[in-house]
Amino acid sequence: MRPIRKTILITAVALGAAVVVYIGVTLPSASRTLAPVQPTTVFGAFHVHTNRSDGSGSPDDVARAAAAANLQFVVLSDHGDATRTPDPPFYRHGVLMIDAVEISTTSGHVVALGLTTASPFPLGGEARDTIEDVHRMGGWAVIAHPDSPKPGLRWRGDTTGADGLEWLNADSEWRDESPTSLARTIGHYLIRPSEAIAGLFDRPTASLERWDTLARERPVVALAGVDAHARVGVDGSGDFRNATTILARPSYLDMFGTVLQGIELSQPLTQHAADDAGVILSALRSGRTYSVVRAIAWPGRVSFTASHDAMTWAMGESVSTDQPVTLQATAPEPDDAIVVLLRGGEEVASGQGSAVYIHNGAPASYRAEVRLPGRTLPWVVTNAIRVGSSVPPPRTAIPALGTTVVVKALDDPTLWAIERHEPSTGELTASNGEVGLAFSLAPGRASGQYAAMAYPLSGQDRFDAVTMTLRAEPPMRVSIQWRVPRGVDGDRWQRSVYVDATPRTVTLDLQDFAAVGEGLATTPSLDLVRSLSLVVDTWHTRPGSAGRAWISGVSLVTSAPSTVR
Structure with missing residues (x-):
């Protein structure tokens, strides 16, 4: 029996060593550390769940993790129907916490931001009605995980009225991976958690195309959703409130190392929660924000402007002129960054560290991506600048006939x-x-x-x-x-x-x-x-x-x- 046991032991050791070597060889590269940014550049996480819905941690736990990740703000988005009065913005552990709500509709999920009061009735049902209600209450609506591999989470309806969408959702990217890929990622996670999670991210072509199509017609903001839950749970009832948490992973800290939103401010945050939340929400709402895959490199900065004569416009703005307009995007680092300008989703210019394109034609929507060698996923994605176009009148919530x-x-x-x-x-x-x-x-x-x-x-x-x-x-x-x-x-x-x-x-x-x-x-x-x-x-x-x-x-x-x- 001893030779058999010895053979089994040797085989087990060899297999274990092979697994270790395989994990080491396939381990994602560590996130590259770049130069610190100025206090006017802030970063935060959009779309985070707490134990008020299907997350494992309290808002305080989330804030503590965000502080450890050197974030300046977090947008909470617990599931609900907007009948709960949103928490006023508050600072916790030095992080600005902004309360939003993720609402389920017959078309998919909508994150409602900017609400300050409770709805007198549950929001839900058809998406067009939910968005109308959010707007009437003074808020704005972002379509969550529009192209999730999970049919129940995918957007299945009209996007009319939506103010934005998630071009990337961190909780959706793993759902189309093979069991082998997920098993390998678990091994990577033990060594480089955030990089392992982001290693599952593919270029979300469908969502980017959806956004580019919408942006040709009207301003639509695009955000990267962390969609953090810090929870692996068992839910046999279909109700998140009844689910049992068996593991608080991936942790909030791990998820905050994947993808974030960056905002360039005119002045540093004041530490007055209500005022600062207004500044952050305004920047997000108007598209004066860009997404950074932190697990690739950190921190990330990008400049994207349009100019004509002595006038300059920033991302999220519209340029109403028939004259030539110069679009320029610049990434100060890293040195090997490739900046790409896209018009309606089609590449029109690129260059190392900077790209320039002169618009002189039909109305169009432009955005920029910053890509790093060996990556299919863009490292930075800006919001759009619309040139030579006017915003069409919005569709009325209750369509009316002409003469009846x-x-x-x-x-x-x-x-x-x-x-x-x-x-x-x-x-x-x-x-x-x-x-x-x-x-x-x-x-x-x-x-x-x-x-x-x-x-x-x-x-x-x-x-x-x-x-x-x-x-x-x-x-x-x-x-x-x-x-x-x-x-x-x-x-x-x-x-x-x-x-x-x-x-x-x-x-x-x-x-x-x-x-x-x-x-x-x-x-x-x-x-x-x-x-x-x-x-x-x-x-x-x-x-x-x-x-x-x-x-x-x-x-x-x-x-x-x-x-x-």
Whole structure:
């Protein structure tokens, strides 16, 4: 037996040595250390989770790790529905902490920044509605991990209204790696944690192309999301609140060594949290910021400007002129840095340490990348400068037709009927041409609670849209739905509308309704539609909530001549 044991031992030692050698040979290069920056250059982490949602550490833990990583700010983005009042900006361990929220929508996740108050109702549902609500509350919205390999995290809808997107998300890059690659990375992580994580980053071509396409039409800021959780957890319920943390890794400190946002300020931060947060959020919102892959080299600086005559514009700005404009990007170090200028995603100029291009043509969006030899992932990515273009008017949240003709007025208050989920309650009232719905959703966990009022339709009318006047107390989102009878609940197409105490007249285009569920046509067949409903449900109303909504002046309309009935 001894020879066998000896053989096994020798084999095990040899295999172990081979693994060590393999890990050493394939170990990512250590991050290159560059010259210190001035106090007016600050760096921070965008998109960080704490134990208020699916992270393992408290905000204090995050701040302590950020201080150890020499960061100046962190943007927290715990999962939520914006009904929690955001924490005011605060300094902790010398780091400015800014509270944001990551909201789940039917199209993907949106990070809402700049909110200062709680929403009176849960934000979520369709992305266009969530973004509209964020804007109405004074915030701005960034699409998170738009091209994640995980289908449930990938962006699946229209980007209309979004103010920005993540061109890189550190928590998404590992999801398309092979088991062998992940196993190798674990070995690397034990030696160079941040570099090992960043070693999984590929050039996010799809997200960059998405951004370049959007930037041709309007200003869109691009940020790199750390998406740090410091957590490996087990979650069998699908609810992050029930997950069990089995390992607080990769740590916040490790993630803060991967990718960050840099901002060039006109003066150093004042250490007054509210004022400094305003400066940071303004820079992020306007695109006066660039991303740096810290695991490649650190710290990183880049200058990107446009100039014409004696005027100069910085990244994030728009240049409205038909005259030639000089675009220049410069990276002071390292010496082997290659600076690339891109127009609409296409390379137009490059050079070692600097690149220059003269714009003299159609409107375009320009950005810069700084690349280092042997890397497919850009080390630095700037935000864009738009030249010779004007910002198109934003699409209205409630699209309206031009001249409309009433096809049929739904003006008989006696035809409205209550529909509800037991034991939720609903009661109808009619007065002065308005029909009111007084509702109370059953308390407990969300389990399909709703209250609705429905008006019957014959399927004989031809229309393009529906117009109505709405008001409600308290402020809420109500769902306007077309229903085709089938099964228990029927097939439904819905469009939600924000309403408050001020009467609001809206015209909802039939084409702008979205199917509820999978496998349905984009729009309902008018021959089969049997009711129009106003619905209050848990998409935008908490279980246990009560309120009132009123509707009046409801008409089916068309943009083509028709007979009024």
